Amino acid sequence: MANANAFAALADPTRREVFERLARGPRSVGELAQGLPVSRPAVSQHLKVLKEAGLVTDRPEGARRVYQIDPQGLGQIRAWLDRFWEAALEAFKAEVEREDPEGTNP
Amino acid sequence: MANANAFAALADPTRREVFERLARGPRSVGELAQGLPVSRPAVSQHLKVLKEAGLVTDRPEGARRVYQIDPQGLGQIRAWLDRFWEAALEAFKAEVEREDPEGTNP
DNA sequence: CAGATTCGTAAGTTAGTACTTACTGTAAGC
DNA sequence: GCTTACAGTAAGTACTAACTTACGAATCTG
Numbered sequence: 001m002a003n004a005n006a007f008a009a010l011a012d013p014t015r016r017e018v019f020e021r022l023a024r025g026p027r028s029v030g031e032l033a034q035g036l037p038v039s040r041p042a043v044s045q046h047l048k049v050l051k052e053a054g055l056v057t058d059r060p061e062g063a064r065r066v067y068q069i070d071p072q073g074l075g076q077i078r079a080w081l082d083r084f085w086e087a088a089l090e091a092f093k094a095e096v097e098r099e100d101p102e103g104t105n106p
Numbered sequence: 107m108a109n110a111n112a113f114a115a116l117a118d119p120t121r122r123e124v125f126e127r128l129a130r131g132p133r134s135v136g137e138l139a140q141g142l143p144v145s146r147p148a149v150s151q152h153l154k155v156l157k158e159a160g161l162v163t164d165r166p167e168g169a170r171r172v173y174q175i176d177p178q179g180l181g182q183i184r185a186w187l188d189r190f191w192e193a194a195l196e197a198f199k200a201e202v203e204r205e206d207p208e209g210t211n212p
Numbered sequence: 213c214a215g216a217t218t219c220g221t222a223a224g225t226t227a228g229t230a231c232t233t234a235c236t237g238t239a240a241g242c
Numbered sequence: 243g244c245t246t247a248c249a250g251t252a253a254g255t256a257c258t259a260a261c262t263t264a265c266g267a268a269t270c271t272g
Contacts, residue, residue, distance in 0.1 A: 004119060004122075007113060007116045007117045007122070008117040010113045010117075011113045011114040011116075011117035012229090012230075013110065014230080014231095016110075016113070019190075020190075023189075023190045023193045023194065023197075024193075025197065026197065028248080028249090029248075029249060029250090030247090030248065030249080038230085038231070038232090039231075039232065039233085040248090040249075041231085041232080041233085041249085041250075041251085042230070042231055042232080044249065044250055044251085045230080045231085045250090045251090046230090048250085060238095060239090062239060062240065062248090063238065063239040063240060063247065063248050063249080064239090064247090064248060064249080065248080065249060065250090068197050068198075069190065069193070069194040069197050069198070070194070070198065071191070071194040071195050071198050074187060074190060074191060074194050077183075077187060078184070078187055078191070081180060081183060081184055081187070082184075083129075084125075084126075084129045084175065084180060085177070085180060085184070087129045087130075087175070088129065088175040088176070088177040088180055089177050091129075091131065091132065091174050091175050092174075092175070092176065092177050118259090118260080120260080120261095134218080134219090135218075135219060135220090136217090136218065136219080144260085144261070144262090145261075145262065145263085146218090146219080147219085147220075147221080147261085147262080147263085148260070148261055148262080150219065150220055150221085151220090151221090151259095151260080151261085152260090154220085166268095166269095168217095168218085168269060168270065169217060169218045169219075169268065169269040169270060170217085170218060170219075170269090171218080171219060171220090213272105214271100214272090215270105215271085215272085216269105216270085216271075216272100217268100217269080217270075217271095218267105218268085218269080218270095219266105219267085219268085219269100220265105220266090220267080220268100221264105221265085221266080221267100222263105222264085222265080222266095223262100223263090223264085223265100224261105224262085224263090225260105225261085225262080226259100226260090226261080226262100227258100227259090227260085227261095228257105228258085228259080228260095229256100229257085229258080229259100230255105230256090230257085230258095231254105231255085231256085231257095232253100232254085232255080232256100233252105233253090233254090234251105234252085234253085234254105235250105235251080235252075235253100236249105236250085236251075236252095237248105237249090237250080237251095238247105238248085238249085238250100239246105239247085239248085239249105240245105240246085240247080240248100241244105241245085241246080241247100242243105242244090242245085242246100
């Protein structure tokens with residue numbers, strides 16, 4: 001499954017925080033680490049995971065390395081979720097009707 | 107963050123498998139465990155995590171306990187992802203134009 | 213009522229992971 | 243060329259979590 005890594009990547013709070021900061025625009029590793037409660041190497045390791053999950057891309061910019069969000073991994077997760085969305089709504093609707101066949105609880 | 111547990115819940119492959127089986131319709135714990143490479147108590151523990159994440163609901167049915175998908179947690183994840191979707195696309199588009207300002211690579 | 217199903221929980225083990233500090237490599241500035 | 247800034251990697255540690263077996267509680271069956 002292609003999205004396996006993407007879910008695992010976003011499961012970690014620190015990684016989600018990094019990802020949310022990148023959503024506000026491309027950042028270098030140092031900029032991302034600044035303000036976070038973890039060390040810069042930790043952020044580097046998190047970025048590696050996000051990159052392998054297809055959630056971010058990076059490019060060298062002099063001595064720095066700039067990361068930004070990659071829509072690819074995000075799109076895979078969205079596609080996976082959408083596969084269940086309709087089924088989930090139907091199952092939920094059926095359950096509601098099973099509990100309340102008369103529709104007395106609008 | 108409300109969706110924190112939902113991401114962590116779907117990060118585990120076994121839990122995703124359980125979730126996908128539930129997408130095909132409500133099942134009891136025993137039915138879910140059947141065919142999975144883990145024990146029934148393990149499935150019980152996974153269902154507990156999914157339930158706390160708002161991804162499934164359960165109801166007693168005699169001695170058995172039937173689980174089914176709950177759209178709530180799914181919707182929270184979808185909403186979270188959508189917050190970044192537009193930003194991600196824009197950032198990606200800007201990056202492509204930065205790499206290829208003339209549009210020579212269509 | 214006794215035995216059989218079905219399921220959740222407790223306890224313990226093991227593997228994975230998120231973090232730290234220390235080190236190495238690479239690009240920029242004097 | 244030498245120093246400084248930036249970032250990835252290595253090694254080690256501590257914590258979490260996924261799993262197992264064993265057990266207890268609740269319900270159906272004969």
